[in-house]
Amino acid sequence: MIANGKPKVNVEGGKLAKKFPKNILSKIKTWHIFLSLGLFSVVLGYISVAPPTDLPSWPLYRLNSKVWQSFENWGKHVKPYHIRVMTTAVQHLESRALYMITYLNVPDILHRVEKPLSCEELKELVDQESGLEPISLPFLCRILHAASHFDILQEAHEHKYDLTPLSQYLVASHPRSLKHYVLLYAGxxxxxxxxxxxxxxxxxxxxxxxxxxxxxxxxxxxxxxxxxxxxxxxxxxxxxxxxxxxxxxxxxxxxxxxxxxxxxxxxxxxxxxxxxxxxxxxxxxxxxxxxxxxxxxxxxxxxxxxxxxxxxxxxxxxxxxxxxxxxxxxxxxxxxxxxxxxxxxxxxxxxxxxxxxxxxxxxxxxxxxxxxxxxxxxxxxxxxxxxxxxxxxxxxxxxxxxxxxxxxxxxxxxxxxxxxxxxxxxxxx
Structure with a gap:
């Protein structure tokens, strides 16, 4: 049945109609379902890698794998092929951003000061620690900005940068630090x-x-x-x-x-x-x-x-x-x-x-x-x-x-x- 150019879903007499008001069911959209599944997966993902063990139970591990597998498969179908090709072609640059942020000890600096820092503040501290030729401020700012889009850093208010859950693993003192792994394989x-x-x-x-x-x-x-x-x-x-x-x-x-x-x-x-x-x-x-x-x-x-x-x-x-x-x-x-x-x-x-x-x-x-x-x-x-x-x-x-x-x-x-x-x-x- 079509009303006002839109299909009308008849839920009368169904099991869902007995549990939910008719006006709510009529407003459920496909994107609502995907959003709910997405939020569930995020929560599940957080639980499965939650501190301090980073080790989910076997049932949760298997469930989380299946959920993320489903979203990966779904993502393949909704992301345009030409975008996937272009993204893959420059994927190595994301790895380079990860390496440069790690090599400059940016995560260690942010962990030590325990507060967000601006690009200028980070440059000053990086130059002090390296004792080498000063780095370019414009290039550092652009790398930091790019890193914030790769979830390596988060750009806080007033264009200041802070650690993310991902970059915590780039801190040398982290019990499961991957700092030297990044320096090896992304160097x-x-x-x-x-x-x-x-x-x-x-x-x-x-x-x-x-x-x-x-x-x-x-x-x-x-x-x-x-x-x-x-x-x-x-x-x-x-x-x-x-x-x-x-x-x-x-x-x-x-x-x-x-x-x-x-x-x-x-x-x-x-x-x-x-x-x-x-x-x-x-x-x-x-x-x-x-x-x-x-x-x-x-x-x-x-x-x-x-x-x-x-x-x-x-x-x-x-x-x-x-x-x-x-x-x-x-x-x-x-x-x-x-x-x-x-x-x-x-x-x-x-x-x-x-x-x-x-x-x-x-x-x-x-x-x-x-x-x-x-x-x-x-x-x-x-x-x-x-x-x-x-x-x-x-x-x-x-x-x-x-x-x-x-x-x-x-x-x-x-x-x-x-x-x-x-x-x-x-x-x-």
């Missing part, structure tokens, strides 16, 4: 390396090798400055994901001595030991130059976590220890199938019956579209930084590598960090 070096992917497409080499004429590990040995940036960036990622990985693998509590093979600075292992109030002993094994940096990192931790540091090369030989739990986090994905099998075989040579091996990695085809999209970005990052044979694997491929190397009873524990934990045991009598 000048990463931009050059990522740009080289256009040449990698033809050469089959990593963006890193196209840029430096050598792979990542040799360059890290020769460049201590980049080594520190790299280690700190990965350390940020480990600390951020650790709570979910620890919570979603309860068997950690039964371990007496954990060995983290290729554990870097020891960030993840430190989080595990701290969570269990140091009732577990820990050993961090990595290359000599990494262990040197790990000593400085762990020395600054005044919480009593006992971590033994052992230097070596897991592609050659692993030391005999009293460990009953061995971790390979973000390791196998950096190696070819042949080298990954070699690493696992070396590990098989030092484990005892009943010891468990945990392969903690991002595994393909295990999550929602949003999670798989993040994995695709991670895969592109690996193409840029890691040797060409590095790649993410499926669950079946990891199971096959473990079985080929003498490990059985493999099972997978999903986590709310996007990682999966594959647990296996050696076939030893």
């Amino acid at each position: 000048d070096e990463s931009l050059v390396i990522s740009t080289a992917l256009s040449r990698s497409l033809y050469s089959g080499l990593s963006g890193f090798k196209e840029t430096y004429r050598k792979e990542l590990l040799p360059q890290l040995k020769e460049d201590p400055v980049f080594r520190e940036i790299y280690d700190r960036g990965l350390g940020d990622s480990s600390r951020l994901h650790a709570p979910a990985i620890i919570a979603d693998y309860p068997p950690f509590s039964s371990c007496k001595h954990i060995c983290d093979i290729g554990g870097g600075m020891g960030s993840f292992l430190h989080e595990v030991l701290t969570y269990y109030a140091h009732g577990i002993e820990g050993t961090n094994f990595d290359l000599p130059d990494v262990i040197t940096n790990a000593k400085g990192f762990l020395k600054g931790k005044a919480d009593g976590a006992k971590i033994n540091l052992i230097a070596g090369n897991f592609t050659k030989q692993l030391p005999k220890t009293s460990c009953d739990c061995f971790i390979l986090k973000d390791i196998l994905q950096n190696w070819s199938d042949e080298d990954a099998a070699l690493i696992l075989s070396n590990l098989y040579g030092v484990v005892n019956k009943g010891n468990r091996v945990l392969v903690i990695e991002t595994i393909l085809h295990t999550g929602s579209f949003s999670e798989e999209r993040l994995k695709s970005l991670m895969d592109l990052t690996m193409m840029a930084f890691n040797p060409s044979h590095s790649r993410l694997r499926t669950e079946e491929e990891i199971y096959f590598l473990l079985e080929q190397s003498g490990f059985v009873e493999a099972q997978t524990y999903p986590t709310r960090a996007g990682y999966s934990i594959v647990e296996a045991f050696p076939t030893k009598s």
Whole structure:
């Protein structure tokens, strides 16, 4: 039925008519529904990442994933295609704004003064802290203004800027700070390396090798400055994901001595030991130059976590220890199938019956579209930084590598960090 050129909805006799007045139902528009769902999703999103744990319950995590997935799908249909193309084409500039705001220590300054600051006030403090050539005021103001549209900063009254929930994670003192992660993956070096992917497409080499004429590990040995940036960036990622990985693998509590093979600075292992109030002993094994940096990192931790540091090369030989739990986090994905099998075989040579091996990695085809999209970005990052044979694997491929190397009873524990934990045991009598 049409009245005054508009369709008239007849709700008489329906279930909704018994609950709501007819005049209210007639005023409900499509945008009302989407607005309600949007507000619900915002509240749900806030709850799911609310302080202090940043770890939603599994039901809430799954529900939140489905809600955001629905809105992403809906957004694809309502956002014009040409706008999506244009936005994606300049997406790297948003990353550059994030980097510059972080590099200039703007979040740290705003956190310290505890009040909004104008562009002029921020320039003065940035120049004082850097001790370098003064930055351009007009350019800084434009970057700050752009950052406010990317939710990196919020523009308060009188054109003053303050922190947002997002930029809180850029403050160095934040317990889950991602400051060094941003400096690594959004920095000048990463931009050059990522740009080289256009040449990698033809050469089959990593963006890193196209840029430096050598792979990542040799360059890290020769460049201590980049080594520190790299280690700190990965350390940020480990600390951020650790709570979910620890919570979603309860068997950690039964371990007496954990060995983290290729554990870097020891960030993840430190989080595990701290969570269990140091009732577990820990050993961090990595290359000599990494262990040197790990000593400085762990020395600054005044919480009593006992971590033994052992230097070596897991592609050659692993030391005999009293460990009953061995971790390979973000390791196998950096190696070819042949080298990954070699690493696992070396590990098989030092484990005892009943010891468990945990392969903690991002595994393909295990999550929602949003999670798989993040994995695709991670895969592109690996193409840029890691040797060409590095790649993410499926669950079946990891199971096959473990079985080929003498490990059985493999099972997978999903986590709310996007990682999966594959647990296996050696076939030893």
